Amino acid sequence: MKDTNWRISKDSTILVEKENFHNTISLSFYDIETEKGNPCSPSPCGPNSVCREVNEQAVCTCVAGFLGSPPTCRPECTVSSDCPLTEACNNQKCINPCPGTCGFRATCNVVNHNPICSCPSELTGDPFVQCVPRPIEPVAPQNPCEPSPCGPNSECRVVNDAPSCSCSPEFIGAPPNCRPECVSNSECPSNMACVNQKCRDPCPGSCGANAECRVVSHTPTCVCPSDYTGDPFTQCTSRPCKNYEIFFDLTWTVPVNLSPCSPSPCGFNAICKEQNGVGSCTCLPDYIGNPYEGCRPECVIDTDCTSTFSCIRSKCQDPCPGTCGINTECRVINHRPVCTCIQGYSGNPFQYCIPTPIEDETKNKDPCNPSPCGPNSQCRVVNGQGVCSCLPEFTGTPPMCRPECTLNSECPQDRACINQKCVNPCPASCGTFANCAVRNHSPFCTCRELYTGDPFTRCFPTPQSTPPTAIEVSQPCLPSPCGPNSECRVVNGGPSCQCLPTYIGSPPNCRPECTVNSDCSPSQACMRGRCRDPCPGSCGSNAQCMVLNHVPICSCFEGYTGDPFSNCYSAPVRPTEPTVVDPCASSPCGPNARCNDGICTCLPEYQGDPYVGCRPECVLNTDCLQNRACIRNKCVDPCPGTCGVNAECLIYNHVPMCNCPNGMVGNAFVQCNIVEVNCWLHTSH
Numbered sequence: 001m002k003d004t005n006w007r008i009s010k011d012s013t014i015l016v017e018k019e020n021f022h023n024t025i026s027l028s029f030y031d032i033e034t035e036k037g038n039p040c041s042p043s044p045c046g047p048n049s050v051c052r053e054v055n056e057q058a059v060c061t062c063v064a065g066f067l068g069s070p071p072t073c074r075p076e077c078t079v080s081s082d083c084p085l086t087e088a089c090n091n092q093k094c095i096n097p098c099p100g101t102c103g104f105r106a107t108c109n110v111v112n113h114n115p116i117c118s119c120p121s122e123l124t125g126d127p128f129v130q131c132v133p134r135p136i137e138p139v140a141p142q143n144p145c146e147p148s149p150c151g152p153n154s155e156c157r158v159v160n161d162a163p164s165c166s167c168s169p170e171f172i173g174a175p176p177n178c179r180p181e182c183v184s185n186s187e188c189p190s191n192m193a194c195v196n197q198k199c200r201d202p203c204p205g206s207c208g209a210n211a212e213c214r215v216v217s218h219t220p221t222c223v224c225p226s227d228y229t230g231d232p233f234t235q236c237t238s239r240p241c242k243n244y245e246i247f248f249d250l251t252w253t254v255p256v257n258l259s260p261c262s263p264s265p266c267g268f269n270a271i272c273k274e275q276n277g278v279g280s281c282t283c284l285p286d287y288i289g290n291p292y293e294g295c296r297p298e299c300v301i302d303t304d305c306t307s308t309f310s311c312i313r314s315k316c317q318d319p320c321p322g323t324c325g326i327n328t329e330c331r332v333i334n335h336r337p338v339c340t341c342i343q344g345y346s347g348n349p350f351q352y353c354i355p356t357p358i359e360d361e362t363k364n365k366d367p368c369n370p371s372p373c374g375p376n377s378q379c380r381v382v383n384g385q386g387v388c389s390c391l392p393e394f395t396g397t398p399p400m401c402r403p404e405c406t407l408n409s410e411c412p413q414d415r416a417c418i419n420q421k422c423v424n425p426c427p428a429s430c431g432t433f434a435n436c437a438v439r440n441h442s443p444f445c446t447c448r449e450l451y452t453g454d455p456f457t458r459c460f461p462t463p464q465s466t467p468p469t470a471i472e473v474s475q476p477c478l479p480s481p482c483g484p485n486s487e488c489r490v491v492n493g494g495p496s497c498q499c500l501p502t503y504i505g506s507p508p509n510c511r512p513e514c515t516v517n518s519d520c521s522p523s524q525a526c527m528r529g530r531c532r533d534p535c536p537g538s539c540g541s542n543a544q545c546m547v548l549n550h551v552p553i554c555s556c557f558e559g560y561t562g563d564p565f566s567n568c569y570s571a572p573v574r575p576t577e578p579t580v581v582d583p584c585a586s587s588p589c590g591p592n593a594r595c596n597d598g599i600c601t602c603l604p605e606y607q608g609d610p611y612v613g614c615r616p617e618c619v620l621n622t623d624c625l626q627n628r629a630c631i632r633n634k635c636v637d638p639c640p641g642t643c644g645v646n647a648e649c650l651i652y653n654h655v656p657m658c659n660c661p662n663g664m665v666g667n668a669f670v671q672c673n674i675v676e677v678n679c680w681l682h683t684s685h
Helices: none
Strands: 004-008 014-019 024-029 049-054 057-062 088-090 093-095 107-111 114-118 123-126 130-133 154-159 162-167 193-195 198-200 212-216 219-223 228-231 235-238 245-249 270-275 278-283 287-290 294-297 310-312 315-317 328-333 336-341 345-348 352-355 377-382 385-390 416-418 421-423 434-439 442-447 451-454 458-461 486-491 494-499 525-527 530-532 543-548 551-556 560-563 567-570 593-596 599-602 606-609 613-616 629-631 634-636 648-652 655-659 664-667 671-674 677-681
Touching: 114 567, 278 287, 336 345, 442 451, 551 560, 599 606
Parallel strands: none
Antiparallel strands: 004 014, 014 024, 049 057, 088 093, 107 114, 123 130, 154 162, 193 198, 212 219, 228 235, 270 278, 287 294, 310 315, 328 336, 345 352, 377 385, 416 421, 434 442, 451 458, 486 494, 525 530, 543 551, 560 567, 593 599, 606 613, 629 634, 648 655, 664 671
């Protein structure tokens, strides 16, 4: 036989010398005295096997109940981990551990070789003894108004087991948009003012004695009747002097004519014109309002206009004209112009839009971005199409490009997998004066003819000796020519090779179906050399299994809770909680407002309707009461620090007016002095 040396020792023992990877193995066959010797005595078959003589040859088989092939016969299992996850090892057999384990009406599931007993969902009790029907527990009535679905400033009542929403007293609208009757004066008729979030007549208590009150643009205006004079906000008194009389300052003796426009009775941004001895107030051009209270521009900020207009040069105007380019359309959203190309056009809508070519979608698209080729591949654009190919040093067809090899079994028999390449393993493997041959992917070194020694280190010339007498021994399966993971049988005097059970391929390339999980599809795992579904036996009762990257992932069924790898049980019945939705996600608040749990509030020092828009306390004086002025966006008393010594300050139409008290005269902005004042009849002399 090739590569096998047979010789007879001095004690008549037949020595069979077989060269392998590491050293020389000597298989000894003891003295053959007669041709009728028993080949099964002693047994060459190994433990847990039986030997039978067939045609004067020893035929070895495993004992019943043992697996494998001689001389490596083994029991089906020694520990449970040798069995599938759904079985356990009992008396060296893989069996179902459930029978006789669980109690009456209980169900049994095998998880990681262990029997798990549990009661069905409609039963309860000790699953190892008995499961009994689950008692029906009364369901507590649920209040549909907890939590309230009605929104702020509203009330919820239960009507026919359903929530009924209504606005709280003193609030108007409909849930969930209940709001106060007013927040600012602009929400009331012009003859009413917003007082404590109610539209009311602002006149009561505003004017002094003998004064008349009129409401103009939400503001009470106090005036003294004819023939009365004084501060209408304090008291009006009868005039001491008649028309055409003059005052004389006895100290200065300078007459001062009374002019109806000095001081001006007009408000801010208004002018006074004297006509027929009477002062007439009018607003300046482009200003509106009551000229006796104060005129203001049509707008100061965008929120002074409706949402479809912007405040442009103090006027509420459409912001679209002249904003967008050609072939565009303009819409105003929250006072801002939004330009878009009309359908079928593209480009910069603020400059111009051009017709969109139909082929643009595919013409400008890179077919290789993102790459459709998969891992270990490259994508090239050829004639507008993505062409895939494997990277250098990778084989296969995209998207399944892989290394040339990961195991020896993926290479030809005379090659080995080294650095993911099928290469000749001989170079640098053998010693001097040795030959190398590759068998089953491994290098076999032998000394050259007429040389001896360790072929893996060094061979040297063989000493001269009497050549051995060759004896022909017919043992075609010794040594086995079949390779690893295979068995050899003598058929018609010749060897017959086949792979061992659970191995695939054909001799001499028998191999397990898998050695690691990556040899299997992502939905399977490598179990005992086979690609199998890892789910059976992995999860507990009332659990579902899903395989993710070879790993079984267990989760409880809907309505169940617990450890999905052990046992899931019915979850306690709880009131259904409403789906948590961020009520602020849709940005329900207006400018200068913030949202908290769906409720909008104005920023500090801002006021107004937070759902529409908040603004400072004031922008113009007319945003304040008549006796207040707008200073740094606050309505404050403008008098402090304005008038001189001994002068009194009165606020008229938001303007501080400095006057000397009765019996005093002078510059009220500097100092007032005591003086006698008499009335003298003015004559033409």
